[in-house]
Amino acid sequence: MYAQEVKSTGSKPKSLSSMSAKEKAFQEKIDRGQRIEPKDWMPEGYRRTLLRQMGQHAHSEIVGQLPEGNWISRAPTLERKTILLAKVQDEAGHGLYLYSAAETLGKSRDEMTKELLSGRAKYSSIFNYPTLNWADMGAVGWLVDGAAIMNQVPLQRTSYGPYARAMVRICKEESFHQRQGFDIMMKMSFGSKKQKAMAQDSLNRFWYPSLMMFGPSDSESVHSAQSMAWKIKINFNDELRQKFVDQTAPQAEYLGLTIPDEKLKWNEKTEQYDYSEPNWEEFFEVISGNGPCNTERLAARNKAWDDGEWFRDGLLANSTKNQNSQIAAE
Amino acid sequence: MANELPLWEVFIRGQHGTAHRHVGSLHATDAEMAMNNARDVYTRRNEGLSIWVVPSSEIVASIPSKKGPLFDPSKDKIYRHPSFYNIPVEVKKI
Ligand SMILES: [Fe+2]
Ligand SMILES: [Fe+2]
Numbered sequence: 324m325y326a327q328e329v330k331s332t333g334s335k336p337k338s339l340s341s342m343s344a345k346e347k348a349f350q351e352k353i354d355r356g357q358r359i360e361p362k363d364w365m366p367e368g369y370r371r372t373l374l375r376q377m378g379q380h381a382h383s384e385i386v387g388q389l390p391e392g393n394w395i396s397r398a399p400t401l402e403r404k405t406i407l408l409a410k411v412q413d414e415a416g417h418g419l420y421l422y423s424a425a426e427t428l429g430k431s432r433d434e435m436t437k438e439l440l441s442g443r444a445k446y447s448s449i450f451n452y453p454t455l456n457w458a459d460m461g462a463v464g465w466l467v468d469g470a471a472i473m474n475q476v477p478l479q480r481t482s483y484g485p486y487a488r489a490m491v492r493i494c495k496e497e498s499f500h501q502r503q504g505f506d507i508m509m510k511m512s513f514g515s516k517k518q519k520a521m522a523q524d525s526l527n528r529f530w531y532p533s534l535m536m537f538g539p540s541d542s543e544s545v546h547s548a549q550s551m552a553w554k555i556k557i558n559f560n561d562e563l564r565q566k567f568v569d570q571t572a573p574q575a576e577y578l579g580l581t582i583p584d585e586k587l588k589w590n591e592k593t594e595q596y597d598y599s600e601p602n603w604e605e606f607f608e609v610i611s612g613n614g615p616c617n618t619e620r621l622a623a624r625n626k627a628w629d630d631g632e633w634f635r636d637g638l639l640a641n642s643t644k645n646q647n648s649q650i651a652a653e
Numbered sequence: 654m655a656n657e658l659p660l661w662e663v664f665i666r667g668q669h670g671t672a673h674r675h676v677g678s679l680h681a682t683d684a685e686m687a688m689n690n691a692r693d694v695y696t697r698r699n700e701g702l703s704i705w706v707v708p709s710s711e712i713v714a715s716i717p718s719k720k721g722p723l724f725d726p727s728k729d730k731i732y733r734h735p736s737f738y739n740i741p742v743e744v745k746k747i
Contacts, residue, residue: 360717362714362716362717363717364717364718409697412693412697413697416693416694416697419677419679419694420677420694423677423678423679424677426660426678431657432657432680433657488677489677492676492677496698635656635658636656638658638682638686639656639658639682641682642682642683645683
């Protein structure tokens, strides 16, 4: 999802009987549904996996501002512009909530920033696709934020307290994101022929990348098994993807748009939609740095960081000066 | 990148007359910047009537591994709870 490839310890979760006393008490606490808090003892693997996941999640929120930021200055009306601006500002906030949750585990903000800027840390594949026209603002809100909500709602119950609390705040804000996107899609789909064609084109381009957001099937993955035992991860990727398809297909129908999948159809027996898998080769290309916009996104983040350096330095110099003159006055 | 701005903890009192509650943290050089950032990061939807910002380094926290001895004194004082006392049913409203 926003964290699509979180490697855990790489081995199967231990059985209670093979755990040390500390590990056992820790696991039982999680099994009882109790939260783990920053200063509590935790297995090193839990800490590392959690940091990786929260890092990927936070970076996704931050990089996720870029495809939409691209359209703020070109929004069709002042109202749309203020809405988009508020949405993008929320995403910055989501990144900050998550970075500060990660910081409670003792990793510094600068360290995380460095991992993003150097390309060492991952962020969601979806943000490496371009936003070519205004209809894409609709599709992104509707599909991308829609998929994000699917994943983030269960994460409110994740075992790590600060992460779960950050997710509660984020979820409260997300439904506005999806609705403003759907609102744009309605305007376009029920507008002129040309507008509707733009909406359809946008759906065509964003459908499969949105399905990829949930990550490849992981029912056999030892990483997911360990993360689920620790309640860092709540659902399997396929489970959430199916839920997303089931929710979205009728919405597309309402808009009069066609999901670009000939196999997509309601299955009476399973009571869910059958659908085609996205191209996973493409996904692995994008996630490993070779998507259409990876270079551009990282360059934009690096530029923002480098261009802000004189300002951060100035702020720090000023506060040090003020502290020194305060000490001198005392 | 060694020049990280100091960390601050943010507390907000919501609309319903409750006490200030910890909502998260942020980085800022001084109190004024911390206050402005707290407003932007944590109260974009009218969540607060009042904000406290405190440098994280100023907070003293109890140690989780010592929570046994720390909270022990209150454990055996069950007479501090109203349910300790048996009040006859005839005596209403007490
Ligand atoms: Fe978000
Ligand atoms: Fe969002």
